[in-house]
Amino acid sequence: MMRQIQKQVAAARSASKRLAIASAEQKNESLDAIAHALRDQKSLILEQNRKDLADGKKAGLSTALMDRLKLTEQRLEAMAGGLEEVTRLPDPVGEVLEVTDGQKNLRIEKVRVPLGVVGMIFEARPNVTVDAAGLALKSGNSIILRGSSSALRSNSVLVDVIRRALADTSLPPEAVQLVTDPGRETVRELITCKGGVDVVIPRGGPGLIRRVVREATVPVLETGAGNCHIYVDRTADPGMARNIVINAKTDRPGVCNAAETLLVHQEWAEKHLGSMCEELTLHQVEIRGCSRTRQHFPQSVPATATDWETEYLEQVLAVKVVDSLEDAMDHIDRYSTGHSEAIITEDDAAARRFLQGVDAAAVYRNASTRFTDGSQFGLGAEIGISTQKLHARGPMGLRELTSHKYRILGSGQIR
Amino acid sequence: MMRQIQKQVAAARSASKRLAIASAEQKNESLDAIAHALRDQKSLILEQNRKDLADGKKAGLSTALMDRLKLTEQRLEAMAGGLEEVTRLPDPVGEVLEVTDGQKNLRIEKVRVPLGVVGMIFEARPNVTVDAAGLALKSGNSIILRGSSSALRSNSVLVDVIRRALADTSLPPEAVQLVTDPGRETVRELITCKGGVDVVIPRGGPGLIRRVVREATVPVLETGAGNCHIYVDRTADPGMARNIVINAKTDRPGVCNAAETLLVHQEWAEKHLGSMCEELTLHQVEIRGCSRTRQHFPQSVPATATDWETEYLEQVLAVKVVDSLEDAMDHIDRYSTGHSEAIITEDDAAARRFLQGVDAAAVYRNASTRFTDGSQFGLGAEIGISTQKLHARGPMGLRELTSHKYRILGSGQIR
Known part of the structure; x- marks a missing residue:
């Protein structure tokens, strides 16, 4: 039997093909629809968040963790406003980065394309769910979110609201997936799903990041500590x-x-x-x-x-x-x-x-x-700050969620 | 006791700091010196290669592998000529990629910098030793080479010639290191040396690449198969x-x-x-x-x-x-x-x-x-062809061996 997470990866992958060819207008309309839905459904969202908070209190979460977990009307509004800000950022996809005249009059274009499927593993803060989904969608990527179990109800209702909003737009709801199984095994499945997931981004404490770096076979965008x-x-x-x-x-x-x-x-x-x-x-x-x-x-x-x-x-x-x-x-x-x-x-x-x-x-x-912050650097929003040197270094915005391909236009050239 | 490979990483790391600030002229002079030394020492190199070939024949290497292992005067000349070609490529290091006017008149410059220390794990072909060292040096990186045991004598003499040539130039010979211990354990040490090695590039069969991807904690630039x-x-x-x-x-x-x-x-x-x-x-x-x-x-x-x-x-x-x-x-x-x-x-x-x-x-x-080839794409030379989407995709030349940093120039700005 196909495991749940493999089904989610397959659905995200299939959705990513539609996202990759979506226009900026389609993507912006979807982000606006999500922002609208977040405001519309705020009581539902806050209610689920209160249950997480109550459980967190019983479990003895630290004050700092409880604060990260907590959603308020103001924080929800900031999340919705953040999505609207992302609509105002230029669409990175399709940008022609370079044109080379290759041998024998071949035209070689280097074109910006989405990464495909982004895996995001994060702790506590449910706002990451919305921020990351917004950036992923605008850059033409599907996203698979794996938050911590202490925020499971909050993340679930947020993803639910996002997917229902997407269902009324031209983008596929399957582009946003939440891993709801709290077991550690699901993290391993996600970060070793080569061919299904194109990159994983861990955001959290050093323990989480070390584990992801050690076990992943999918390429990792490491967001690190700041000493x-x-x-x-x-x-x-x-x-x-x-x-x-x-x-x-x-x-x-x-x-x-x-x-x-x-x-x-x-x-x-x-x-x-x-x-x-x-x-x-x-x-x-x-x-x-x-x-x-x-x-x-x-x-x-x-x-x-x-x-x-x-x-x-x-x-x-x-x-x-x-x-x-x-x-x-x-x-x-x-x-x-x-x-x-x-x-x-x-x-x-x-x-x-x-x-x-x-x-x-x-x-x-x-x-x-x-x-050192995406908005201060003019990226508009960030999905994390990379401390590795490969692919992205420093604040990561929309462009850091893209790759490129070479498009070669010929008229019968052979070597 | 510090292991041999850790010593090599430390030496390469220290050398990379000098390389990072070397001028294009210094780097080109060094490549020319290596090209000269390869021509000068060709009998010595071919002699060591013949011993590898004799052992390979005894060990029953396939005709294809024997051909890859073999050096000739012509192939040596091509390697030397390749280095001279790299001297004619623009120096990627120091290029200002973007300038942003940040908040409060902060000037934010995105500047191209070397990756630092590149680990290269490859099979058979000794020409990779010279090609990779040339591209690494020109892009301001140290390189640690780990070739296959069947080419150990050939790789050793080539690295020896390279380092002796560097000793007469302004670049440190420690920038080029060869792992001579043929045990599998040395590969594992190299690809898990986080903080010491900035990227590993495996070049070889699918078995080698899968193993590196699975075991590495250092980021990998995957060069893959072409179906x-x-x-x-x-x-x-x-x-x-x-x-x-x-x-x-x-x-x-x-x-x-x-x-x-x-x-x-x-x-x-x-x-x-x-x-x-x-x-x-x-x-x-x-x-x-x-x-x-x-x-x-x-x-x-x-x-x-x-x-x-x-x-x-x-x-x-x-x-x-x-x-x-x-x-x-x-x-x-x-x-x-x-x-x-x-x-x-x-x-x-x-x-x-x-x-x-x-x-x-x-x-x-x-x-x-x-x-699909570095020279056809106008990169001049390539260190491999990436089939992953992160950092580099397609033929990888000098620029793909670089990262960037943000240089922020202020006059007392605070947030």
């Missing part, structure tokens, strides 16, 4: 450094583009590190300092080796004094997760060296790492 | 169809872009299939025909189900009569490996439908599938 550094160089403007560090650490500490470690050039540290740490403390940031940091700010907690590799995702900052730009870059090279790394400097040569030498998706001069 | 189809539509020009089919099947049957299955519209088959099969037979092609093919050409061997999925790589062609374009596309959808698929037709609407609907790296109208 982001800010290096305050010898010549950094003190006011600018202060603003950027406080913003990168405290604006939203729970997200991957927040700063986790501050590296400070010793000369700058002599003059300004003490007062900067004091100000961070006033912003409720706990300082974990190296021995030299503690000379400037004795109140700081002594940093241990694990602090340098920890993505705190809370109001904690590791601080280390370094002798030089090279020392800062060596530290980053060792501990960076390749997400976002910044230098604060007035020295053009130092900036150039840092921006060229640091290996990360986003390298900054004199700005907060918090800008 | 390529030619569909002769109702309106195909008979002379053109004949030329293309004969060329695609017989020009070089052992390569992945050769045709393996011919699909013929029934109306065209009525008039022309018999004579086409006869002509193919004159070109020493064995026809494996479906029942309707055999009505037109009774001498053909009856095709079985496995014929449709077989990449013969020899002078054998499976032939099937279909009722319509849609039937042809369904057959291709089922059996295609996503490499190269062609339609021969005078009908623009049919061509459009085929080119849009068939999911493959290269889709052709009225030309031989044999053109």
